[in-house]
Amino acid sequence: MTTLNLDALFAPRSIVLVGASERPGSVGSVLARNLMDGGFTGELMFVHPRGGEIHGRTACASIGDLPTPPDLAVIATPAPAIPGLVAELGAAGCRAAIIISAGFEDSDPATAGLRRDLLEAARRSQIRLVGPNCLGVLSPGHGVNASFAREAAPAGDLALIAQSGAVAAAALDWAPAHGLGFSHVVTLGDSLDVDIGDLLEQLADDPSTRAILLYVESLRDAPKFMRAARRAALAKPVIAIKGGRSAAGAKAAFSHTGALAGADAVYEAAFRRAGVLQVESLDAFLDAAATFSRTAADPARTLAILTNGGGAGVLAVDALERHGGALAQLSPDTVARLATIAPAHWSRGNPVDILGDAQPAVFGRALETLMAAPEADAVLILNCPTAVADSTVAAEAVIAAVRAADRGKPVFTSWIGETSQAEARRRFAAAAIPTFPTPESAVRGFAQLTRVEALQAQLRAAPADDGPAVDVRAARAIVGRALAEGRTALTPPEVSVLLSAYGIPALPARIVATPKEAGEAAADFAGPVALKILSRDISHKSDVGGVQLHLSGREATAAAAQAMLATVARLRPEAAVEGFLVQPMIVRPKAQEILAGLVRDPTFGPVVMVGHGGVAVEVLADRVLGLAPLDLALARDMIGRTRVSRLLAGYRDRPPADLDALAAVLVALGRLAVDLPEVAELDLNPVLCDETGALAVDARVAVRSPGSPPL
């Protein structure tokens, strides 16, 4: 497949609309009008089987009649004819087509096979397709409005890629009122050909795009997405909102796009790894658009707050602490300067409360001081309406102070209210200063700035080759033998070899067939042992009395094994018992039980997980995922995001656990996941973590032949 040509899609020299119409309210008519009104300066042609005039332009009866080869085609005719049209367009020299029409369902007998025909026609003709079933594409800077959106996008520096025409339409409708515009807006519809990855790759280098917004429901080509998203996120902020995060939402998304929205936690891990800022809600998404259209990502750590209302300052500080941000500690010098500006009863600290009767000039002069104060990385200015000072004039004083500042630092504003504040908001928008309706949303904007900077810093860090020295050959042999024998799980001794090949510290294990042999194995280990039943039919051994701990010596162990056989026979009479596992008893009473493992996601592939371990993992639900492979920095970051990490950090008489040892286990799991695609699932639970290191005590490894269906 040819690489998508950005020019043909976003900056065509000629466009043909196939299916132009004059019928009021029809999609073909709205498309024709939007194309004509978009300011396109190249050649715009209409095709309609009956020819004639459409909206005052001569329409060609067929593609063969076109006077000029079209760079871009927009197609709004009924679906069945479209594969043929695409072939004709290819012959006429067309390079990209936007299929607005729906009606390509394979589940409908009338249209079954049409998707395949369309894709084949496009590939043979070397035409890239957007859609089908989409709202279209807008590139206002190039005069292209190839959409049936209600609002034309004003030109600007945001790119929007949406797997929902509705979300794109809402954003287009919202933007002009906030002084924002777009470089390119692409709605993807069914993403039969062009997908988010293709577009990210192109937009990464697009100088007219300052930030990229994504509405994502599901991804198909995850490697392409990850590659393109990382590249784009290194160059500019990429902000995503994910639809279908909840189980019910995923079902709704499936009914919406026919694609099953993926496991939410894996998407979250993927966005994070790719350096994409994921936001929670549509208002956070739109606010982020406004912020990043005006402000670059910034390593700002400390925030100074200037306010004429104490309560507004308090709410901002609460929000700042929720987001983990820090209030700037004003220097004595700054406080002294502010004291010469502010009224007598000002707050003498941060928030800088200049009180309700503060005149506009006080806003301006106090802001000048804060812009010059090195201890404040960013400034938030809050205004509550008062009868004694004009909010709009205060906004102008702020705008002037921002413009005059020697040292640019991020500035956020919130003129709280509506009636007296709307004009100030318009002026901030016109002056390209981020403005928000409430103190909390302004603080969220500040937090997003810092967060994007942290994500980019992670992308800029060269990945360290932190992997262990591994014996891939030994590992492959173990896994290959299990598969050759038709097994889907490794035996405990095989697991031991596998973990040791990847340098993962694990408890030694002996497998025995009878209670008598169990007693002998116990005698061989110095000290007490743990005894576990071996049965493929029993996955949770402790639930059926299949685990006995602290057994000392030959007799006690043999007796316990005998008793265990009886209990298991009673509770699970159908289970085939293969023998026993004997392991030295590990007594690390102050160690924390951790879960570490790997799973494979159908979209994103191998995923490493870490969290609170033990028997209650499902209930605790404390897991953090990371895409494999990992380096130590990424692994430490994952550990830091678990709740159990607070316990690992030590408390009371527990020294901090050796987090590097645990991180090394995660890195090894990531390497193993990449090396051995046959390992479908691997669970280490518990990994005992304390100050002496990390030790895997129990492990389960599921294998499957590559290409076989997922477990």
Added chain:
Amino acid sequence: MTTLNLDALFAPRSIVLVGASERPGSVGSVLARNLMDGGFTGELMFVHPRGGEIHGRTACASIGDLPTPPDLAVIATPAPAIPGLVAELGAAGCRAAIIISAGFEDSDPATAGLRRDLLEAARRSQIRLVGPNCLGVLSPGHGVNASFAREAAPAGDLALIAQSGAVAAAALDWAPAHGLGFSHVVTLGDSLDVDIGDLLEQLADDPSTRAILLYVESLRDAPKFMRAARRAALAKPVIAIKGGRSAAGAKAAFSHTGALAGADAVYEAAFRRAGVLQVESLDAFLDAAATFSRTAADPARTLAILTNGGGAGVLAVDALERHGGALAQLSPDTVARLATIAPAHWSRGNPVDILGDAQPAVFGRALETLMAAPEADAVLILNCPTAVADSTVAAEAVIAAVRAADRGKPVFTSWIGETSQAEARRRFAAAAIPTFPTPESAVRGFAQLTRVEALQAQLRAAPADDGPAVDVRAARAIVGRALAEGRTALTPPEVSVLLSAYGIPALPARIVATPKEAGEAAADFAGPVALKILSRDISHKSDVGGVQLHLSGREATAAAAQAMLATVARLRPEAAVEGFLVQPMIVRPKAQEILAGLVRDPTFGPVVMVGHGGVAVEVLADRVLGLAPLDLALARDMIGRTRVSRLLAGYRDRPPADLDALAAVLVALGRLAVDLPEVAELDLNPVLCDETGALAVDARVAVRSPGSPPL
């Protein structure tokens, strides 16, 4: 003190402004204009020492010259004269005064003592005071605008009580643009006299108030607040936003109002107990105002979503799941009806996606069907702008369908975007249908409705007398003796008696002085014992080797005690050792360690807590607080909100713990807290909880004489 007379404050027959002015931009001038423009039909008088005309009205030179006794005085003169003015006003028959002026700081030598003088003058004159240092009071329905707010409040059915003039000013500025109005707005300033409790008590019965909004930074008279808030919340929704929730925010609030904002978790417990809906952010606060001005609290459980945009529906479903709400499962009958209305490719389920080209009439007819569907308790309608259908006409169709519906059910709308949607939002506001800028905020509105209903249901439930049969006399004797001996902690045997007096199951304990006696005690108990060091100097015994478990028999126990003495002497040579505690060893390996206890909050008094127990309680930070006393229903609700409750519910081979036994412990603690104010703090950690019950294994009780300073 006399009860606040609502009429004098909110519906005065005559008002005097003391400190009226014509100086442009002065507070006295804005107050005069606001009072004149408010539509007040009673007698409005101005006082200014120079007399003359102010804004065209004759001003009296002194209060003695007033032609009519003023019901209400508004005072904006410099602080030092105000106590005298209040005395004069009292003599003139005034019953309430709003002190706008600031300048009553006791920390300023020039004004020290002025607060006291003011309060005394008011009490002697039987005048109730609002303020000082406030924005004023508005009662638009009575033509009263006794404030220097920029925007006059339109009359309406919301009451707002704010400990921040800025937040009130912002709300006043915001409301008219959203078609909302106020019955009463009171800003409290320093709350020297009238406080939130007073106002809630009055507004509970005010027929012109449909919902009450509170901005709270700190409360002083908690019992009054709780009483009044419960009464008000039973009658109408009470929504609160708390400023100063974070540590930094509390500090900012202190600098703002001079009152230390209280422990956030205790406020949260208090609001919940009082039936007050606490919201997180200013936009949730304002959205709630809009919702409850138009819709009553409702036990709605299931939501139907009608949308013309798939992506918008997906985002709404995600938000619904985050809030714990449920999608209505449409009946076959409803689906069949919708199928006759919706276009061919509609979603055939909930969300009801009628697709982007849905005409307004389809919105109306589909909504009629959903309003009639018994399986949907409430309906959310989403609209994304499209070029083929007019959003405003669609809004009108929705408004008509809501009006025509036989069966009222809560309806929420979100017309997403701005340019094409603003008019529809205005029409929804005019039609009193809640409308929100995003799907997520609309779903939050639905969740608030349900939440308020649940809070009210809790208030309506008669509190059960679930308390244990207690022996208060025995408990008092124990505590009294400890205090008489000048101790601040109970000894373990005293703790045993105290817990037993309140029916709290606890492990027996023997105190011994020497290792030899420890051995004897161990011999007396059947089975293994636990041995703990006894020392007032050591609060965390296990940190210094002061706990030994699983000791069997006389010799082992005596030897362990001897060794313990040596270890403690080495690690904590300064600690005085009083002896040992010997307890039967409890082996409940599958029991969960729970923390239960009581503390006393300086504002709200006795507070019961429950959460994850064990040695890592500080790190786990899993605690839920409830104000004492409790009944079993409240105690169960508290347990249900801990994270550890997921473990108590049972998993794998662990049967569910006996939650009623744990709830009974909490109820007993609440009773103890109320009966024995001398018990300053009580910690049960751990309480072992399993299917056989709850057993306190270790306990600490701190006592102090009532009236002594907090620990």
